[in-house]
Amino acid sequence: MxxxxxxxxxxxxxxxxxxxxxxxxxxxxxxxxxxxMAVPLPFSSKPRDFSLPNVSWGPEMLRLYEFYNNLCERETEGAEKRRGPWQRLPSYNRSLKYATGGVYLSKIIQSKARLFTRNMRNPGAAFEYVLFVNKEEQRCVCILQAGHLLEGPPGHVHGGAIATMIDTVTGTHASQLCEPVMTANLNINYRSPIPLGSTVLIESTLDRKEGKKTYISCKVTSTDGSKLHTEATALFVSISISHLLLGG
Missing domain, CATH: 1.10.287 (Helix Hairpins)
Structure with a gap:
């Protein structure tokens, strides 16, 4: 080879x-x-940022993206643009993978590995989302547009897909507070089903930190906040990179 x-x-x-x-x-x-050039022409040196708008985004997804994206900048009295309290988090479709015992996965597996929520080639087919974090308020907001491949109950989003996104959002939030972390507990209560293809908000809030433990609350609502779809609590534990390398 x-x-x-x-x-x-x-x-x-x-x-x-x-x-x-x-x-x-x-x-x-x-x-x-x-x-x-650092790499041969057939290979891109710039990974694609999946958190940016694409052709599949609906009007509500775009509206909320613009709303939170505008909060990422703050205008001063002199009409200058400065960084605001919110920050958009870029999102890519892969990360470095390790096997237990401190051994890298094979090069073939590494080349094919993709993050679960970013493994669809067709825009809008599954998890279409963007995350914004506010470190001052210790909050994280995710705008999610649920694609047609996430169906569970007829016409509605699969409960496992909702759980995946809650784990993704709360885990990302926790890693912003004390990285790296791993999920220790995820407790989810489903209140009302999410229509397939709809756009919802996933809001994550820090409850407290106790040593290596980070407790976070999360809720999934309609974009206007009138309907609660899901609520959850999560516990994350801080780890070291050696923990991943040694598989302990």
Missing amino acids: ARSLARLVKGFQSITALPAVAAPACASLRSASLRT
């Missing part, structure tokens, strides 16, 4: 090395850009 990859990279390098038919100035710029 290493030889095949080497031949593939060599092939791409030979393609990029073909003489340019453009003017010498363009050829010079082209050569300079190639020298500054």
Whole structure:
């Protein structure tokens, strides 16, 4: 496989090395850009941020995104823009994976591994969401648009999908307060079903911290706050990276 990859990279390098038919100035710029590239052309050096708007976002999703995104900036008396109390958290579709015993997973598994909530190629098909955190108020808000692949009861979102998002939001919030953490307990009460395809708010609030333990409350509501869909409490425990590496 290493030889095949080497031949593939060599092939791409030979393609990029073909003489340019453009003017010498363009050829010079082209050569300079190639020298500054850190990876071969077929591979992107910039991961996609899945928390940014895409074509699948509905009007309500976009409206709430703009509302919270505007809170990320604060205008001073001199009409200058400064960082506000809220911050949008970027979201990617993979993270570094470790196996127990301090051994990396195989390169093949690493290359295919994807975060559970970001593993759909089609925008809007499953978990479509964006998170905003307010460290001053110790709050986190998630705007979730539930895609058609999350169906449980006919026409409504699967309870496991709701639990996944609650764990994602509260876990992200806890990691902002004392990273890294792992979920120790998640207690969920379902109040009313969430219609498939609808947009909801998932709000996470810090209850208290006791040593390595972080207690968080969470609720899932309609975007206007008139209906409570789900409420939950979560407990997270701070860990060290060596805990993951050693699998203990």
